[in-house]
Amino acid sequence: MRAADRLVTETVRRGGPWLAVLAVTSVLGAFAQLALPLVLGRTVDELVADGTGAATWLGACAGVVILTVACDTLGVWASGSSGARSSAWLRERVVRGVLGIGPTITRRFPEGDLVTRMGLNTEEIGHAPESLVTGAALVIPTAGGIVALTLIDPPLTATLVVGLVLIALVLRAFLTVSTAIAGDYQAAQGDIAARLVDALAGARTIAAAGTADRERARVLTALPLLRRHAMAMWRANARAGVQAGAVVPLLEVAVLGVGGLRLAAGDLTAGELYAAARYVVLGAGLGSALGYIGRLARARAAAARVDELVAESPRAYGTRPLPPGPGRLELRGVDAGGLREVDLVIPGGQAVAVVGRSGAGKSLLAAVAGRLVDPRHGTVHLDGVPLPELSREALRRAVGYAFERPVLLGDTVAAAIALGVDTSARTPGTGRRGRRRTGEGQAERPGANREVVRAAARAARADTFVRRLPLGYDTPLQEAPMSGGERQRLGLARAFAQGRRLLILDDATSSLDTVTERQVARTLSGELRDRTRLIVTHRVATAAAADRVIWLDDGRVRACGSHRALWADPAYRAVFQAGAS
């Protein structure tokens, strides 16, 4: 729990100035509470005596009550604001961290579980500032109670201290137990979210199979567990509440008994006895920290889950730029999960097809070639530079990826294509470069961006259907329902617009009709021929059109050569005849 506690502390510190306001109001409120019995006691004594000073003390009572209410009100505001700031800081950090790790994060954490950790759990940690500061402020009346009782009558203090030790033990045990229960509860929540996200991703399949009921049961598998944890939390709460609550009346009885005897003996005044009874209740008020401790327990449990994300090392980038070169790719002794001992040299400017049966490691090779995945062993060089030594910017500009099922990101169609585009990029096939606006020096020339986007869309044969959309390139993505092939073409356009030296197409033309695929193939071997092209494919025509073919089998390079030469091997032909399955 130590790492989780560190994360909670760090998050609390990010509450900003509102945290200070919360601390001040909590401390002032606590002192006001502490002062109330004193002023009430003095008022009683004045009234019992001649009553001449009673008005002054009544005024003091009113002042203390007003201060208490003001502190409470401002405290609520400050706790909300500091909590919101803390959560916002943590969310920013976690989202940045998770996105910085790259695609491997979803191999460790299911997507729904990730969303729960980044959403619900970070919000729970956001309650920590209030729980910690307000809870800690409860120590003030307790300490004040001890001091005041000591001043009134030292023997009464011993009674209070014994009661406080009992309450502290109850609270400590409650924190430990409820942190564990809250962790189990949150894990069950994550499980439900993970299954739900899977179900939503497969909504079409579920509808087609008519298995919605079965799916509902599968998504809610953890529901009984969730209930059990919730009940356990309530039981722990009730147990601790009863234990801490029982101490207070017992203490009161003990103090009133002892105090009564001392009043009879003339060692205490009636006002002092009244004040002593109030201070005991105030001192034992530590028991009301239960609510704060419950919230703190949930924050700690949530922090343990969020810390697992924060502890994942983000992908490290180097600082080197990419020197001029043709886009030569070299893999040496690469081992990565499903890939073993891969040694390859792909000369710059070649179109290389990657073929093999399903599961042979083609996508993994594509991922390693552009550093979506780092190999466990071995190195990948682009124009002589190991990929991890390249700066993020250099890598992003050099490598463009297109996938079989591209996810389009951005507000509009143009933005989806321009994702990650540097407008100094050369427009595909034109040799022209987009220009930056001079003068201010920061803003890109919008026209340049548009030029790159259009050229890339033309190269991917997407321009015609995009122009037919209601607002053309400015059509919001949500208002542009697209077929699988159209999405693939936008995915291709995005890759063409971005990757200046290496294009990696992972089954990225599989949904295109034959005519469009042929047109894209012509672009690849025509205006894009100056870039190295790594094309994962199941289609024989694509392999035949490539300069050479890498044939993968069970994670290893089985052969590498021209399609024509490889075709002589019946096992190679079988890769296509069997549909690579």
Ligand SMILES: Nc1ncnc2c1ncn2[C@@H]1O[C@H](COP(=O)(O)OP(=O)(O)OP(=O)(O)O)[C@@H](O)[C@H]1O
């Ligand atoms: N990031 C990764 N890290 C480790 N192993 C991986 C990774 N991605 C995939 N694998 C494993 O590598 C093997 C090959 O998967 P890959 O997706 O590369 O096959 P493929 O040849 O592209 O198959 P298909 O033609 O069906 O798409 C699989 O066993 C998979 O579990």
